[in-house]
Amino acid sequence: MRYRLPGGRLLFDDLDLSVLEGESLVLLGPSGVGKSTLLRLLAGLEEPAGGELRLGSQAGGDGRAHSYGVVFQKPLLYPWLSVRENVALGGRFRALRGRVDTAHVDELLEHFGIAELADARTDQISGGQAQRVAVVRAAATRPEILLLDEPFSALDPVTRAESQRWLVGVTAELGVTTVMVTHDVDEALVVGSRIALLGSTGRVQDHWINPAHGTTDSDPDLRASILASYRTA
Numbered sequence: 001m002r003y004r005l006p007g008g009r010l011l012f013d014d015l016d017l018s019v020l021e022g023e024s025l026v027l028l029g030p031s032g033v034g035k036s037t038l039l040r041l042l043a044g045l046e047e048p049a050g051g052e053l054r055l056g057s058q059a060g061g062d063g064r065a066h067s068y069g070v071v072f073q074k075p076l077l078y079p080w081l082s083v084r085e086n087v088a089l090g091g092r093f094r095a096l097r098g099r100v101d102t103a104h105v106d107e108l109l110e111h112f113g114i115a116e117l118a119d120a121r122t123d124q125i126s127g128g129q130a131q132r133v134a135v136v137r138a139a140a141t142r143p144e145i146l147l148l149d150e151p152f153s154a155l156d157p158v159t160r161a162e163s164q165r166w167l168v169g170v171t172a173e174l175g176v177t178t179v180m181v182t183h184d185v186d187e188a189l190v191v192g193s194r195i196a197l198l199g200s201t202g203r204v205q206d207h208w209i210n211p212a213h214g215t216t217d218s219d220p221d222l223r224a225s226i227l228a229s230y231r232t233a
């Protein structure tokens with residue numbers, strides 16, 4: 001797949017990456033290599049300049065998921081609405097109507113451990129809580145793929161670590177294919193069942209299967225190997 005930036009620079013010349021159904025893929029890489037842009041391409045928010053974008057078994061199709069949920073660095077919640085209303089919001093958009101069963105929003109909040117926040121206004125909850133609401137809101141539309149762009153980067157280290165493990169539980173429970181962008185190797189080791197390292201050449205420089213994802217017991221050899229490759233990315 002090829003992609004040209006609005007100014008004309010070729011960001012991706014020959015990028016080869018498949019997202020496999022059901023996996024939790026982490027796109028790792030230093031600042032500026034194009035991780036967020038790649039996420040936007042996967043979401044269909046940007047157009048490739050050529051080649052094919054393929055997700056899982058969808059070879060031959062347009063390569064895009066037909067439905068996706070996106071979570072950005074900022075939770076982007078409506079501050080004048082309650083948590084319950086924010087999560088139910090998906091059902092209000094015409095294109096998504098019917099996807100969120102508003103009657104079950106409370107059940108969803110309960111299930112993912114944020115029921116006590118249901119009536120709170122979203123400008124009165126913490127950053128970590130707001131990001132959980134943003135994830136549940138995106139997941140509530142039952143997307144084929146959940147795209148996350150450094151969702152926990154603004155959180156303190158303890159909340160961040162808790163949120164990472166919480167996310168792994170949520171995505172495993174839903175069985176949703178996930179692609180998350182980060183530049184943090186340790187975050188990648190917790191969240192990713194597969195980790196792809198994007199390099200400054202605009203290509204996937206390396207990728208690793210991570211059998212210990214979802215745990216804090218990362219394999220030290222795997223961590224060392226990722227770090228070594230990261231230094232040259």
Ligand SMILES: Nc1ncnc2c1ncn2[C@@H]1O[C@H](COP(=O)(O)OP(=O)(O)OP(=O)(O)O)[C@@H](O)[C@H]1O
Pocket residue numbers: 005006007011029030031032033034035036037038183
């Ligand atoms: N709209 C745009 N017009 C021109 N250049 C852009 C545009 N958006 C991004 N870029 C450039 O494209 C490159 C990749 O940006 P991108 O945000 O995808 O990188 P990233 O790996 O996600 O970085 P970070 O980790 O800092 O968020 C950068 O050099 C950036 O300056």
